[in-house]
Amino acid sequence: MGEAPRLIATDIDGTLLRDDRSLSPHTADVLARISAQGTPVVLVTGRPIRWLKLVYDQLAEPLPAICANGAVVYDPVADEVLRADPLAPELLAEVARRLRAEVPDVSFAVEIVDSRQMRHEAHYPLRWDADHDAIRAVETPEELLSAPAVKLLARAADQDPDAFVALVAGALEGLAEATHSSYSGLVEISAAGVTKAAGLAWYCARLGIDARDVLAFGDMPNDVPMLTWAGRGVAVANAHHAVLAIADEVTSANSTDGVAAYLEKVFGVD
Known part of the structure; x- marks a missing residue:
């Protein structure tokens, strides 16, 4: 990834949130400023839709979410499911x-x-x-x-x-x-075939964004497909060994605003 990313994709638990499931005000502010500059930020999570409120209550505005490990693509503004891939x-x-x-x-x-x-x-x-x-x-x-x-x-x-x-x-x-x-x-x-990478790929195609222009963050094995698909995959320091093994880079831990710290370097916001 030679230029600034066109889309930010981040896992929630263990990555964006601290261990007490809180989002630091600093991280929320960094995400809001990047969104305001025109770069989409998407939450990519194993969480179901009903667990997103805890996160949205801590953000400046609700962000699009790819839920259930890629099976559901959700627009929180319209409260609309854009795509679902269930098991029959x-x-x-x-x-x-x-x-x-x-x-x-x-x-x-x-x-x-x-x-x-x-x-x-x-x-x-x-x-x-x-x-x-x-x-x-x-x-x-x-x-x-x-x-x-x-x-x-x-x-x-x-x-x-x-x-x-x-x-x-x-x-x-x-x-x-x-x-x-x-x-x-x-x-x-x-x-079969439903992963965080597949859900994110569908969402990016809808926006006309290539995988090489995506910056993704994660910490657990369910993040591995997304981190390997994205142009740059970044693990937080507290990540599972399987994630650390495939990540392009490692930022600081979720408890010390690792995602925000990395984004500040990439986008020059502080």
């Missing part, structure tokens, strides 16, 4: 069948209605929004898998996250994508 019910059923055979104690949840709602098995452990109105336990496996889902979530007790995602990916090879964005043993499953 019959595909969900086959994925679940294979994983139950491979991991007998696996439990599932699904992100449905373009990730505005979540359904989960009764024994699936909820971590964030257990009391949210959009979250509901289902009574049968058939009900869980009855609607298209932009993401299938799989958990099993006491799993090493890297080993578990490798096991799941092997079981689903050629059928679906498997990745992870946390150290809690959660595996996130999308339709």
Whole structure:
């Protein structure tokens, strides 16, 4: 990337946000000034749409978001989903069948209605929004898998996250994508070919922007496709070893405004 980037794409958790899930006022200000100069900034996240409010409340203005690891492209101004790539019910059923055979104690949840709602098995452990109105336990496996889902979530007790995602990916090879964005043993499953890179590529094509003109930031394995696709992929210092291995550059950690610090150097804002 020889010239200034034409678009900034950044992961949220562990990259843009600090460990307490807050966005520093300094980072929010840098993003606002770059946007005001005419360079689009896009959030590219594993989060569902319903988890974006926490971020938008800390920004000067809501930013376009590619959610659910690339499965949903969202315009927050119009509150409109521009594109969705869900797993069909019959595909969900086959994925679940294979994983139950491979991991007998696996439990599932699904992100449905373009990730505005979540359904989960009764024994699936909820971590964030257990009391949210959009979250509901289902009574049968058939009900869980009855609607298209932009993401299938799989958990099993006491799993090493890297080993578990490798096991799941092997079981689903050629059928679906498997990745992870946390150290809690959660595996996130999308339709085949659906990644952060694919969602971002679609959005950039819509704007007439080439991959070589994109600057991207990330920290976890679900960011690897996006960072390798972009003209310049930058890891924060706290990133997973798989991300550090493929990044073009490394900036400081999320806890010290690493994204903002890098952008200040590139755009000359301070």
